Amino acid sequence: MTIPSRSTVSRASSPARAAGRPWRPSWVDVAVAAAVLVGMYLLLRVGEKATVSFDPAHVVKVDTSPAELPYYAARSLLRMFAALAVSVTFALGYAYAAAHSRRLERVLIPALDILQSVPVLGFLTVAVAGFVSLFPGSTPALECASIFAIFTSQAWNMAFGFYHSLITLPRELDEVSRSFRFTRWMRFWKVELPAGAIGLVWNGMMSFGGGWFFLVASEAISVSGHRHALPGVGSFAGTAIADGDLGKVGWAMVTMAVMVVGVNFFFWRPLTAWTERFKNEQSEAADVQRSLVLDFVRRSSWPALLGRLLRPVAELLGRAGRILGVDDRPLMTGRRRGGDPVFALVAGGLIAWGLADLLGYLRDRTGLGVFGEPFLLGLATLARVVVLVAVATLVWVPIGVRIGFSPRLARIAQPVVQVLASFPANFLFPLATWFFLRTGLSLNVGGMLLMALGAQWYILFNTIAGASAIPTDLREAMDDLGVHGWQRWRRLIIPGILPSYVTGGITASGGAWNASIVSETVTFGGTTLSATGLGSYISRATSEGDYPHLIAGIAVMAVYVVGLNRLLWRRLYRLAETRYSL
Known part of the structure; x- marks a missing residue:
C-alpha cells in the first residue's frame, strides 16, 4: 500500500490547485486575508510614531x-x-x-x-x-x-x-x-x-x-x-x-x-x-x-493564488536577466574561479594604507x-x-x-x-x-x-x-x-x-x-x-x-x-x- 506524501495531500486539499475549478473563497481564505490586513494595520499604527523629529539636546x-x-x-x-x-x-x-x-x-x-x-x-x-x-x-x-x-x-x-x-x-x-x-x-x-x-x-x-x-x-x-x-x-x-x-x-x-x-x-x-x-x-x-x-x-487558496500572480513577474525578471547577459550562461565550468594576483595586490595595498593611517592615529594620541x-x-x-x-x-x-x-x-x-x-x-x-x-x-x-x-x-x-x-x-x-x-x-x-x-x-x-x-x-x-x-x-x-x-x-x-x-x-x-x- 502506498501512503500519499504530504505534498500530495496538500495539493489535493487546495481548491485553487484543482484544474479547471474556479476559485471560491472559503472561511479559511477569509481568515488568512483578515489576519494579513490586521497585521498591516498594526504595522502602520506602530510605525507612524517612528517618523517624528527629536531634539538631540533634549x-x-x-x-x-x-x-x-x-x-x-x-x-x-x-x-x-x-x-x-x-x-x-x-x-x-x-x-x-x-x-x-x-x-x-x-x-x-x-x-x-x-x-x-x-x-x-x-x-x-x-x-x-x-x-x-x-x-x-x-x-x-x-x-x-x-x-x-x-x-x-x-x-x-x-x-x-x-x-x-x-x-x-x-x-x-x-x-x-x-x-x-x-x-x-x-x-x-x-x-x-x-x-x-x-x-x-x-x-x-x-x-x-x-x-x-x-x-x-x-x-x-x-x-x-x-x-x-x-x-x-x-x-x-x-x-x-x-x-x-x-x-x-x-x-x-x-x-x-x-x-x-x-x-x-x-x-x-x-x-x-x-x-x-x-x-x-x-x-x-x-x-x-x-x-x-x-x-x-x-x-487556504492564497499561497497558490499568489504564486500564479507572481509567476509573470518572475518571468519578466528572467527575461531582463537574459537581456542584460546575467542569466544566460549555463554552468559548464568549475564551481569557483581561481585567484587574481592584481586584485590581491590592490586589496593588500588598500589594507596596508588603512593600517598605517590607523597606527599613526594611535601613535599621535596614546x-x-x-x-x-x-x-x-x-x-x-x-x-x-x-x-x-x-x-x-x-x-x-x-x-x-x-x-x-x-x-x-x-x-x-x-x-x-x-x-x-x-x-x-x-x-x-x-x-x-x-x-x-x-x-x-x-x-x-x-x-x-x-x-x-x-x-x-x-x-x-x-x-x-x-x-x-x-x-x-x-x-x-x-x-x-x-x-x-x-x-x-x-x-x-x-x-x-x-x-x-x-x-x-x-x-x-x-x-x-x-x-x-x-x-x-x-x-x-x-x-x-x-x-x-x-x-x-x-x-x-x-x-x-x-x-x-x-x-x-x-x-x-x-x-x-x-x-x-x-x-x-x-x-x-x-x-x-x-x-x-x-
Missing part, C-alpha cells in the same frame, strides 16, 4: 509604566524583523559571492571573521554618526542605527551557515544541475537555496535570539553626548535596571517571554516544519514536524604601547571562551542530536529552547548581581556563566539543524544493521552533524567574545561589578568615550577571534568540506 526618559509594554513590544518586534530581513538578504548575497569565487572568498571570509569579532557597541557608535548625518534631527536616524546594531548581531552567523551549505553541496545535486545546463539563477533557486534551507532557518532562529540579547544596548542611542532611549522592551528594561526597580524588570521579563513564545508559534515553528520538505533523503520519516499555523495556511594591556587582558577572556565552548559542546551536542532526531520532541523542546536562547542575559543581571554579592562569587568566574547565556545556544541550534538534516534512510540503515552506541556516533552522527557543528562553534566563539563586553561588567542600581578581561576593558573605554583605547581593544579582540578561527575552526571547516559532506 533627552526624553522612557516611560516605565507597565501599560506601555504592549506598544514597546510592538516597536521592538518591528526592529527585530526589519533587521532579520536585511540579515537574510545580506547572508544570501555574501555567502553566494564567497562560495562561487575563490578570489572573493580570500577577502570575504577573513572579513567575516573580523566583522563578527567587532562588538555591537563598536558598530553602534559608527552607525549613529552615519545615520544622523543622513537624517538630521529625525527619529528614523535613530531607528536605522538601532536596526543596524541588531543586524550586526544576526547577520554573521547566517552568512557563515549558508556559505558552508554552499561549499558542501551534495555532489549528485551539483552534477545534476550541470548536466541539465542550469543557469546560475536556476541553480541557486532550485538547488542551492533548498539545500541550505534547514540550516538557514535554524541559524536565522538563533540569530534572532542574538538580536534579543543586545536589545538593551541597541535601543539606547548616544547623540552629541546625550543618550536617547527608543521606545522598546529593551530600553524599558534598561531604565528599570538603572533605577533598581526589580518589579518593572519582572514585567519586562514576562513581556519578553510572551514575545518569544509568540514569534516561535507564529513564525519559526511554521518555517521549521515547512523546511522538512528540503531534506535530502530517499524516504520520508514516519514522524515529521508539524505546525498548526502552517497547516491552517496550507488549507603611543603604540596602548596594545599591551588589552593583549594581556585578552588572555583572561580567551580562557573563558575556550572553557565555555568546550563545556557547551559536551552538554548541548547530545541534547541537540536527540532533539533533531525526534520531531515529536522538537515540538516540545523548540519553544523552550527558543525562550532560553532568546532571553537577553542582561535582563538577568540584577539577579546575577544580587547572587554574586550574596555568595561572594567573583565575576571572573560568574562572568563566564553570563557569557554562556548568549553564546552556548549557537552550538545547540546548529546541532539540531545538522541532526535534522541527516537523511532518514541513513538512520534506518543503521538501525537495520544494529549499529548503536559509540559506533553510531562515530559512523553516522559525528560525520553528519560536523558541518553544522563547526558553524555553531565558530559563531559561539565569536558570540562569546562579543558577549564578554556586557558580561564582564554588570551594573544594577548603584552597584557595579567588573571582571578582569578584554570585555570590561572595551566596555570601560566605550562609557568614557576613550576612542584610542576603544580602537585598541576592538583591534585586539579581532586578532584573537581571527587567530582562533584560523588555527581551529577553519581546519575543521576544511575537514567537514572534504570528508563529511553528503
Whole structure:
C-alpha cells in the first residue's frame, strides 16, 4: 500500500490547485486575508510614531509604566524583523559571492571573521554618526542605527551557515544541475537555496535570539553626548535596571517571554516544519514536524493564488536577466574561479594604507604601547571562551542530536529552547548581581556563566539543524544493521552533524567574545561589578568615550577571534568540506 506524501495531500486539499475549478473563497481564505490586513494595520499604527523629529539636546526618559509594554513590544518586534530581513538578504548575497569565487572568498571570509569579532557597541557608535548625518534631527536616524546594531548581531552567523551549505553541496545535486545546463539563477533557486534551507532557518532562529540579547544596548542611542532611549522592551528594561526597580524588570521579563513564545508559534515553528520538505533523503520519516499555523495556511487558496500572480513577474525578471547577459550562461565550468594576483595586490595595498593611517592615529594620541594591556587582558577572556565552548559542546551536542532526531520532541523542546536562547542575559543581571554579592562569587568566574547565556545556544541550534538534516534512510540503515552506541556516533552522527557543528562553534566563539563586553561588567542600581578581561576593558573605554583605547581593544579582540578561527575552526571547516559532506 502506498501512503500519499504530504505534498500530495496538500495539493489535493487546495481548491485553487484543482484544474479547471474556479476559485471560491472559503472561511479559511477569509481568515488568512483578515489576519494579513490586521497585521498591516498594526504595522502602520506602530510605525507612524517612528517618523517624528527629536531634539538631540533634549533627552526624553522612557516611560516605565507597565501599560506601555504592549506598544514597546510592538516597536521592538518591528526592529527585530526589519533587521532579520536585511540579515537574510545580506547572508544570501555574501555567502553566494564567497562560495562561487575563490578570489572573493580570500577577502570575504577573513572579513567575516573580523566583522563578527567587532562588538555591537563598536558598530553602534559608527552607525549613529552615519545615520544622523543622513537624517538630521529625525527619529528614523535613530531607528536605522538601532536596526543596524541588531543586524550586526544576526547577520554573521547566517552568512557563515549558508556559505558552508554552499561549499558542501551534495555532489549528485551539483552534477545534476550541470548536466541539465542550469543557469546560475536556476541553480541557486532550485538547488542551492533548498539545500541550505534547514540550516538557514535554524541559524536565522538563533540569530534572532542574538538580536534579543543586545536589545538593551541597541535601543539606547548616544547623540552629541546625550543618550536617547527608543521606545522598546529593551530600553524599558534598561531604565528599570538603572533605577533598581526589580518589579518593572519582572514585567519586562514576562513581556519578553510572551514575545518569544509568540514569534516561535507564529513564525519559526511554521518555517521549521515547512523546511522538512528540503531534506535530502530517499524516504520520508514516519514522524515529521508539524505546525498548526502552517497547516491552517496550507488549507487556504492564497499561497497558490499568489504564486500564479507572481509567476509573470518572475518571468519578466528572467527575461531582463537574459537581456542584460546575467542569466544566460549555463554552468559548464568549475564551481569557483581561481585567484587574481592584481586584485590581491590592490586589496593588500588598500589594507596596508588603512593600517598605517590607523597606527599613526594611535601613535599621535596614546603611543603604540596602548596594545599591551588589552593583549594581556585578552588572555583572561580567551580562557573563558575556550572553557565555555568546550563545556557547551559536551552538554548541548547530545541534547541537540536527540532533539533533531525526534520531531515529536522538537515540538516540545523548540519553544523552550527558543525562550532560553532568546532571553537577553542582561535582563538577568540584577539577579546575577544580587547572587554574586550574596555568595561572594567573583565575576571572573560568574562572568563566564553570563557569557554562556548568549553564546552556548549557537552550538545547540546548529546541532539540531545538522541532526535534522541527516537523511532518514541513513538512520534506518543503521538501525537495520544494529549499529548503536559509540559506533553510531562515530559512523553516522559525528560525520553528519560536523558541518553544522563547526558553524555553531565558530559563531559561539565569536558570540562569546562579543558577549564578554556586557558580561564582564554588570551594573544594577548603584552597584557595579567588573571582571578582569578584554570585555570590561572595551566596555570601560566605550562609557568614557576613550576612542584610542576603544580602537585598541576592538583591534585586539579581532586578532584573537581571527587567530582562533584560523588555527581551529577553519581546519575543521576544511575537514567537514572534504570528508563529511553528503
